[in-house]
Amino acid sequence: MNTSREHNLTWRHRVIALLVFAMFSAAIVRLYTVQIRDHEKFVKEAAITRQGAVSIPAPRGAVLDATGYPLATSIDTWDVYIDRVQWGHQPAAARETAQKLGAFFGLNPDDLLRLGMESRGGDILVQRQMDYARGLALRTADLYGVRLEPSQVRVYPEGNIAGQLLGFVGRDGKGLWGVEADFDHYLRGKEGILSTERDALGRPIAFSARHERAAVGGGEVQLTIDRFIQAIAERALEDAMKKYHARSGQIIVMDPHTGAVLAMASRPSIRLGAVNLDDPNLSDLVRDRPITDLYEPGSVMKILTTAMAIDQGLVTPESTYNDTGAVEVSKYRILNWDFSANGNTTVRKYLQKSLNTGSVWLGQKIGPDKFYDYVKAFGLGESTHLGLSGEAEGTYRTPSDPNWYAVDLATNSYGQGLATTPLAMLTAVNSMANKGVLMRPYVVSKIVTKNDVRTFEPVRVRQVVSPQTAETMMGLLHDVVDGVEFHGAQVKGYQVAGKTGTTLVSIPTGYDIDSTIASFAGFIPAQDPKVSILIKIDQPTGGLNLGGQVAAPIFSTVAEQVMKYYAVAPAAPQQNLVRAP
């Protein structure tokens, strides 16, 4: 038997056996190569194919007001995509999904199908920032080839107040303007990464190697802005804009003792949450004018000029000069705003009547060197270092400048020919209510991140005038308002200190005598100021265009409401005051 079998093995059998042996040998060699020799290389290649990383969005932090109320916060949403590759693999399933998806979104299923099947490139975005609850319902439906990515949308619970200050974020959730941009680093957090193995369709394999770095939520930025005071300022400004058909306007409310900005309203303004980045006038809408725009402060500057002269011991409130109604400086003739000539006039009366001739007189007594030293000390030529980007620095010429003329000192003394921001001007004026100390304004009081809490305290910049001078000035400013009958800035039951300002609008060829900037800067209550307020209305129309006519009444409205909000009792005892048991 055995012999016959051996005899049956032909050369063909041997060749086949050899081939089979060779094939197995090749397979073994290949297995050795793949499994042993190049094992690491193939593991890496496989990992690249299988591993997929998904970013986990970090919730953006909130911007809070001084009371902890969120002025801007984020809520979760979904971005809904059609996975074009999956729809391409399973047209029947895609058709069915298109029907359901169309019904869900109220879209034409045929359009969706065509979009998903025909378009080139990556996934098709069906809806961005879809409501979270609806997204959960859609995810539960588990539609074929429909992918939901977590996203967020910025919401503004208090509406558009402090719009320019808050700023806005882009679609990618990054801050583009205002506090959102300047403090983006703290607000945006750190997105996490989830790395998992995926199946052929890109879906995470449930039980597989998984590496996760958790997202870290963004920090909170707390502002010094008080939404109640901000709302008061916004409402008053809105009414003024309508009443005077003004080109623009700003209201700033500060704590004069600390420099905290309690409200900063500006018009025109943006609609937060509906910012059109293609709007050619976007810059006009989003500009935070109280810190970005320079203006000539006009007669509000007389507060500083008078303080300089008193601080230098050159005059007292009862010092007098002869007001002839005009002053000649070089070849220029400077007149009072009302063309009046008041004869022998005290410093107190000059301030009450806001006489330009009085300012020129004081300016000349102070002298250019001292005058500009004081201007610098009041911080008018520099940024206030508020901490927000885009803040402008004031400008003025000094005697060291070849373009400076003697008339500059005269015009600068009553606030023309020098420019500063409204915030810098109010900051300088605040020193009168703060014993002559200039405080740095600040708008962010606290930043809370996961690992850190940063608190911003008031910063004392320098002593500009003596406490006695500041006290004298407060008395003079009180006389300016409450010492004048029917002054528009008066608030019933409260003592007010302040000064109006009216400036002609500068144009390339000089000044537009028909356009003014009406302003008022003041304190309430005058004896122990709780707040300082600057009102500035640009180019009011309708016949009224002076600071006393336009800005002072707005001050009165705002100041009265702020006093109510702070529950500051009126200075004079009221008839209906009762004592609780």
Added chain:
Amino acid sequence: MTSLPAVRKPRVSNPVSPMRTGAATGIARPGGVIRQLPEGWGVVRQRISRTMLAGLALLTVAGVGIFQVLQTSNVASTGYEVRRLEGERATLDAEIRLLEAQLASSANLEYLRKTASERLGMTPATNRLRISVDTPAPEVVPLPRRYVPVIEEQPAPERSWWDTFIDAVPGLR
């Protein structure tokens, strides 16, 4: 004097014959060498057949296999549960953020004003009555930490003997 040749005796430490005692205490090997076995082993050896031994071995292997499958299945289901809970937590976090935003919107000043004037028919006060009380003013609202989840650093738990054992068994981790 001639020495007698040594008689080679079997190496039996126990002179009692196994046949007589009925206990297998040694194993005869080719060449007559008998390996000493522990007392009693012979009885077990007699009672456990080779098939039974093979069966026991198989059962052991199967037991280890089933144990591993059960462990793997347990880990997988725990993984699913963790994943589900993570998803649930994410949903709850999102709902909390949404509710906070809704709550803030409900306290919107304009909304309050409209509700007061239009729905409740309230008007601004014309007469004010001031009452002095001895109660101190409410404190400033502290900064809420609701938007930043506070994650307390927990110390790593001590490894149990079970974890150590699972780590020691190949293929379980």
